[in-house]
Structure formats: structure tokens, C-alpha cells
Amino acid sequence: MTQMAEKLIAASRKAEARLATRKTPFVFDCWYVAGYAPEFGRALRARTLLGRPLVFYRTESGKPVAMSDRCVHRSFPLSQSRLDGDTIICGYHGMRYDAAGDCVEAPSLREQCPRGVGVRAYALREQGPLVWIWMGDGEPAADLPLGDWVASESWPASQQYYHLPASYIALHENLLDLTHLSFLHANSFGTPDFATAPYEVHIDEEKGHFRLKRSVVPTRLPPVWAEPTGLTGRDAARITTSTFVGPSAHTVNGVFYGLDVPESERPDTQIITAHLPTPETATSTHYFIHHGRNFAVHDPAVTAFMNKQLEVAFMEDVTGLTAIEKLIAETGEDDMYEVSLSSDKAGLAMRRWLYRQAQVPKL
Ligand code: FES
Ligand SMILES: [Fe+2]
Numbered sequence: 001m002t003q004m005a006e007k008l009i010a011a012s013r014k015a016e017a018r019l020a021t022r023k024t025p026f027v028f029d030c031w032y033v034a035g036y037a038p039e040f041g042r043a044l045r046a047r048t049l050l051g052r053p054l055v056f057y058r059t060e061s062g063k064p065v066a067m068s069d070r071c072v073h074r075s076f077p078l079s080q081s082r083l084d085g086d087t088i089i090c091g092y093h094g095m096r097y098d099a100a101g102d103c104v105e106a107p108s109l110r111e112q113c114p115r116g117v118g119v120r121a122y123a124l125r126e127q128g129p130l131v132w133i134w135m136g137d138g139e140p141a142a143d144l145p146l147g148d149w150v151a152s153e154s155w156p157a158s159q160q161y162y163h164l165p166a167s168y169i170a171l172h173e174n175l176l177d178l179t180h181l182s183f184l185h186a187n188s189f190g191t192p193d194f195a196t197a198p199y200e201v202h203i204d205e206e207k208g209h210f211r212l213k214r215s216v217v218p219t220r221l222p223p224v225w226a227e228p229t230g231l232t233g234r235d236a237a238r239i240t241t242s243t244f245v246g247p248s249a250h251t252v253n254g255v256f257y258g259l260d261v262p263e264s265e266r267p268d269t270q271i272i273t274a275h276l277p278t279p280e281t282a283t284s285t286h287y288f289i290h291h292g293r294n295f296a297v298h299d300p301a302v303t304a305f306m307n308k309q310l311e312v313a314f315m316e317d318v319t320g321l322t323a324i325e326k327l328i329a330e331t332g333e334d335d336m337y338e339v340s341l342s343s344d345k346a347g348l349a350m351r352r353w354l355y356r357q358a359q360v361p362k363l
Helices: 006-016 168-175 223-229 300-331 342-357
Strands: 031-036 045-049 052-058 064-068 082-084 087-089 103-105 121-127 130-134 157-164 199-204 209-219 236-246 249-258 271-281 284-293
Touching: 031 045, 031 052, 031 271, 031 284, 045 271, 064 121, 157 300, 168 236, 168 249, 168 271, 168 284, 168 300, 168 342, 199 342, 209 342, 223 236, 223 249, 223 300, 284 300
Parallel strands: none
Antiparallel strands: 031 130, 045 052, 052 064, 082 087, 121 130, 157 284, 199 209, 209 236, 236 249, 249 271, 271 284
């Protein structure tokens, strides 16, 4: 029976000391997806993001609002309170907060609520179906992680959401690792040749750019890609570029073409899946997915077909990561170690970067 050598275990633990883990604080200076636009309306909605309970609603003019869900008086959840015009009236003693989070009325006081009493409100930005939130200190100091294609009519798209009971770091590592496609996704979009196909890794630890490109040529495409691209039963190229865009976003860009088509006649078809993890807690994640393409623009049947097929595949990741998280919770992180392989290079670099970016939040 194999027992891992003590020195290998010690080396694994030493390497892990500089990697982001479940104990690492979140990166707050970043735009995260708070939800899909239709989720926020004239009803108060609670959602915990980056360990902070928040309440969401839209003003009468339709502007989305996010603020701390905890009344500053005695911590009553504002999400269980009442919306009155553009203000929330706390359900316990009636303190009233405006859309900026300022307390504008405290019924038990004869005078006005003192200036400066209120809850923190957060900046939101809408982009197509996505509502982004900035939870860092100060004004938003970065552009949105995804480009204009997300809101463009030239890129028809579908969305998915999973409540993932697992670490967002484990999800990011999964997305930078294409070798699991042949196994975890053997029954959906993985093919046996994916695990050993040549790949290129681009790592810029200074900028936080991590990219993995895998070229599977020739191959036969699984139905999710073969049917929409008309490549069923033909020898094809499958070129997948998987990019860590930041703590809140990862894009997977797929290019497919038939090998029987001359290079000059290949269509410029692209499929981009944006994986958008927003940590809920250290061990649970709001997993948003926006899946778009730049062809068959007016064909909703293609959208529906790919969405249905991808749901099966992404559920395989959700199921796998959930099982891992459960096992780690039962084992205890201090008692475990993990061995990394050369194919984990991009994921390890990403975790080193996240570790360095981690911020201890101000309350
Ligand atoms: S707890 Fe909100 S007003 Fe008292
Ligand atoms: Fe996967």
C-alpha cells in the first residue's frame, strides 16, 4: 500500500502556504455579478455576497439599489422590512433609510435622525442581463470584467445560475484545468483526446492574467458543439481558450471548424461562455453563467439546444465540486494535503495571485 512520503507531504504543504485557500480573505476591489437584471424589482431581495448580507431593490424609476441588510439600530434584516417609495422602513422600530443608505427618519426620536447614521450602500452597474456590484472601499476603480458583447444583440445568449456549495477558488481552478473534461465530463462535452492534447499556458502573475489554450485537432465534436456548427460526423478542429479574467470572471472561448474546409473559407464562428463566480461564503458560491455566440443570431432553437446540453455538463462540475467540499469539510483542511501536477500550472499561478490580492475588509 502506498503511503505518501513525509517529505512529499511537507513539500505540498509548504507550496500551499502561498496559495489562496478557503481561509484566504476575499478580493473586494473588483466588480462581481450580484444577480440577473430581472431578479431585482420592487420587492426586497436578500442575498449574501462576499460574506456580507445585502438587500436589493429597484427605485420607482427602475434604478437598482444594494445596501447592507442589517439595520444599524438592532440588526433587524432590512430585507424582511417594507419598501415605501424609494425608502426602506425597518420592520422592528421603523427607522427609514433612503436609496443611499442614509437614515432619514427615526420615529422614536423627536428630532431628526443624526446625520451620518445609516447603512452602507454599494455601487451597482447594469450590463445587458447582468447586474454588477462593487464592494471594495471607495469608488469603483476598475472597468467591468466583460466586454460589450455581453449586452450586444449580435451575441444571442442564455443564462444559468447554480447555488454551488463549494469554494469559488475551487471553481476557478476547475475552469483553468481542461484535463478534467475527458473524465468528469466523459458523458457530456468531454472526449478522450482532450486530456492529452497539446496546450499552451500564458501566465502573467504581475497583471493577474492566466490563460490556457488547448488545440484538439483532429477530433469529432460532441453534439453540443457539432450540431450548432454543422460539424456532426466530420473531422474537426476544437480550439478552446480558457482565461481567468479576474476573481469574478472567467471566459471560455471555443473555435470550431471542419478540416475539410479551406482556411480562407472558414467561418468566423465563436462561442464564449462567461463563468461568473461570486463568493457567498468561503465555502459557497453564486455561480452565474452567461453563454453567447456570434452566429445563428436569430435562431432561438440553437440557444435552447446549447443551453440544455450545457446544463448537463455544468451540473457535472457542480456535483463534483460539491463532493470535494463535503469531503474537505469532513477531513478538516489542516489534516489534508493535495499533490499538484504539471497541468495544474495555470491554476496554481492563479491561486498565488489571489493570495497576494486578498484583502481584510473594513467593517
Ligand atoms: S432594529 Fe431597525 S429600527 Fe430598530
Ligand atoms: Fe468542467
